[in-house]
Amino acid sequence: MAVDREQVLRSAAALLTRKATATMDEVARAAGISRATLHRHFAGRDALVRALESLGIAECEAALEEARTDEGPAAEAVRRLVRAMEPSAALLAFLYTENQLFEGEEQNEGWARIDAAFTELFRRGQESGEFRIDLTPAWLTEALYGLLASGAWAVAEGRVARNDFTHMIAELLLGGALRREEP
Amino acid sequence: MAVDREQVLRSAAALLTRKATATMDEVARAAGISRATLHRHFAGRDALVRALESLGIAECEAALEEARTDEGPAAEAVRRLVRAMEPSAALLAFLYTENQLFEGEEQNEGWARIDAAFTELFRRGQESGEFRIDLTPAWLTEALYGLLASGAWAVAEGRVARNDFTHMIAELLLGGALRREEP
DNA sequence: CCCACATGAGACAGTCTTGTCTCATTCAGG
DNA sequence: CCTGAATGAGACAAGACTGTCTCATGTGGG
Known part of the structure; x- marks a missing residue:
């Protein structure tokens, strides 16, 4: 039930490395979650990139x-x-x-x-x-x-x-x- | 009067190198021309990138x-x-x-x-x-x-x-x- | 001088993406 | 079994960018 934030970041990184312009919807699908849930965990695209930066x-x-x-x-x-x-x-x-x-x-x-x-x-x-x-x-x-x-x-x-x-x-x-x- | 296609490509390359997501409007301004004129010379963003690729x-x-x-x-x-x-x-x-x-x-x-x-x-x-x-x-x-x-x-x-x-x-x-x- | 042509400015609709919201569903723990 | 929390699906408005169009300007060549 609970989304694994780490795993979401991993798949986002994998996708964005291949396609840097991927949309939030694509990122969500790649992580196997809905766009709504992705937004619940990361306020927006900026926040997602910041989180990836912190991970890096x-x-x-x-x-x-x-x-x-x-x-x-x-x-x-x-x-x-x-x-x-x-x-x-x-x-x-x-x-x-x-x-x-x-x-x-x-x-x-x-x-x-x-x-x-x-x-x-x-x-x-x-x-x-x-x-x-x-x-x-x-x-x-x-x-x-x-x-x-x-x-x-x-x-x-x-x-x-x-x-x-x-x-x-x-x-x-x-x-x-x-x-x-x-x- | 006549736009120098080569010079437009040069300035587009210089801008896009710094900011790969620059809009057509930004590219046009960087070249010192209007967005309309940019579109008259390059059918769209794709065509512009293709032209840059050919130049490269x-x-x-x-x-x-x-x-x-x-x-x-x-x-x-x-x-x-x-x-x-x-x-x-x-x-x-x-x-x-x-x-x-x-x-x-x-x-x-x-x-x-x-x-x-x-x-x-x-x-x-x-x-x-x-x-x-x-x-x-x-x-x-x-x-x-x-x-x-x-x-x-x-x-x-x-x-x-x-x-x-x-x-x-x-x-x-x-x-x-x-x-x-x-x- | 005059005209044709390229340009600049702006309007416009269409599309895509985003961010937010609602509502139904599902799952876990009590 | 029941309840609450998290999720999925989808609707929605707002904003950005694109591509196209029109019209006025002004500039260079004939």
Whole structure:
């Protein structure tokens, strides 16, 4: 009887990732509930997107926690981080493009904390000598978001195998396309 | 008097990149013309997007031509390609996300040719031993689109300097974040 | 100078989406 | 079994956007 708010958000995220302009009615159907019930739980489309944003922020923070990005070699930390974020990639892909629409409005402060943590990880890698210094931490953070989104879409459309997701993203971000010289 | 169709498409691309849901009225105002005139030149929103898609395809093909991707080392070809695509990055960023909406509809065949050329470039790099083989050409192609879009947004929001655009994208795609051992 | 043509401004109906409301139904717990 | 709360279905008005139309303007070419 009682609607599972979490499950509604999950299916909404899955749908909106595929079709960002889906109507409230489509979101409701995707969640297997009526539009009226959807409105009872989320005051409107804005509230729904805000709730998805909160969910995304919470998952990112959980991933940061789980990956322990301040421990060990930065490269390994990045790999752990990508692996921890994989389940959230589709949601982040939606939020990443949705954020482009928030023209003037200030964005949720949660993102600032997450961006700071990402940036700090890349900065730490540069300081330790692991990472090159000609690519700014801000750009590496941006690229991580972009690659996660690209990866989520590529998987959704069958262009990349789901099992390769973590490897493709982490290794491209870390090592790039060029072949390494054998040591 | 006569409206410059090209200039209208340019300003539409610039606006839609920032705000993908802009109305026909906003697009018209951004181009400095009335909504009626915009409708006289593009039958509707669909036609406008199609025209933008054609423009994007034409620019990609021009960039491929200019970069001569079948000549010289693959890595250098990728650098030339990114440099040639830089002016189109914002438009591509819009089309990249817009394509996510074309659920069922078949996509323009032009993209297939462009994807094929990109993929062939990465495949050539793998064959020559320049590129690693654990990242598939399809994923590298996807990542190139994603990084171009991320770069365009990062520049638009001031998180990356416009002058660094080409370097940031090409070098991340090729070399990744890890520092190379000195030879 | 004059005319044809492109444009701007605005009106208009049609459609889609939203947000709210009502009412009947169903389900769980007492 | 009974009651209350949550849900589904549907109606409804309001608003936004679209696509089309008309009419006045003014501008460039003949």
